[in-house]
Amino acid sequence: MTVGRYAPSPSGRMHLGNLCCCLLAWLSAKSRGGRVVLRIEDLDAARCPRAFADLLEADLAWLGLSADEGGSRGGPHAPYYQSECAALYRQAFDRLAGQGLLYPCFCTRSQLHAASAPHRSDGQVIYPGTCRGLTPAQAAEKARVRPPAWRVRVPDEEIGFVDGHLGPYRENLAADCGDFFVRRADGVFAYQLAVVVDDARMGVTEVVRGADLLSSTPRQLWLYRVLELEPPAFCHLPLLLAPDGRRLSKRDGDVSLEHLQARYTPEQIIGRLAYVCGLQKAPDPRTPAELADGFRWDKVPRQDIRLPEGLF
Ligand code: GLU
Numbered sequence: 001m002t003v004g005r006y007a008p009s010p011s012g013r014m015h016l017g018n019l020c021c022c023l024l025a026w027l028s029a030k031s032r033g034g035r036v037v038l039r040i041e042d043l044d045a046a047r048c049p050r051a052f053a054d055l056l057e058a059d060l061a062w063l064g065l066s067a068d069e070g071g072s073r074g075g076p077h078a079p080y081y082q083s084e085c086a087a088l089y090r091q092a093f094d095r096l097a098g099q100g101l102l103y104p105c106f107c108t109r110s111q112l113h114a115a116s117a118p119h120r121s122d123g124q125v126i127y128p129g130t131c132r133g134l135t136p137a138q139a140a141e142k143a144r145v146r147p148p149a150w151r152v153r154v155p156d157e158e159i160g161f162v163d164g165h166l167g168p169y170r171e172n173l174a175a176d177c178g179d180f181f182v183r184r185a186d187g188v189f190a191y192q193l194a195v196v197v198d199d200a201r202m203g204v205t206e207v208v209r210g211a212d213l214l215s216s217t218p219r220q221l222w223l224y225r226v227l228e229l230e231p232p233a234f235c236h237l238p239l240l241l242a243p244d245g246r247r248l249s250k251r252d253g254d255v256s257l258e259h260l261q262a263r264y265t266p267e268q269i270i271g272r273l274a275y276v277c278g279l280q281k282a283p284d285p286r287t288p289a290e291l292a293d294g295f296r297w298d299k300v301p302r303q304d305i306r307l308p309e310g311l312f
Pocket of ligand 1: 195208209
């Protein structure tokens, strides 16, 4: 059975971009008789207070997009809040350490950015490997001054996959990405590790998320491999852009659920989103259930979607 998921980081009220992702994850799973899990990605617990997660669940319920499992509803794969999963991430971290794949990194943010290190296309620094060769004695010496973050040693290898919506994608982990963080210096485990551990243990078979995470997928697929876990299928969505072409963000108040809820019915919001996602020819009101029957990924555009002026 298809098991889809929503994995929001509720650091504010949902906006149309998050909602679009939930709608397509829901439709993709439900159109094949599957179910959906809600996992709250509140690793950064200070930025994602429980009140935002609760509000997000209420918004999903209002829209007719409640998950079948997870969030405050709980279920067989609890915990569903990443802030409660440190012990599980620790096990995976220890497994990577046992394979000799981890090393402590003492570089400060400013050192990383000052180094003339190459950058990824998404603007992140490709780690030049400064701390990769530290001896245990050197690392112990440095650890007396500041606690390290932990990086994983990536192989000089291309990792490719076929995205269910965007097609083939590949990256050489060493050249295009570099050794990446699995744990921050403050002890918080990193998204890349947490997402793999959680999707695997929750039995997720299909990940639907924004195209901004496409380039994270080779890293995650490699973690699935070294942790001997079964990877899901991936479908990445084009990003929703404001009518002027900017990326939507939580700062765009007019596309937040708070604003939308005051102006539209749930069916009007879902119907308009379905229209911009190519799922219907006109922005007529619809429920998610009405859209599930005719849902097909090939109707959804592959390029970023600019919201038409005045639609919302
Ligand atoms: N928590 C991430 C976000 O809200 C999504 C992670 C994922 O879907 O893998 O951007």
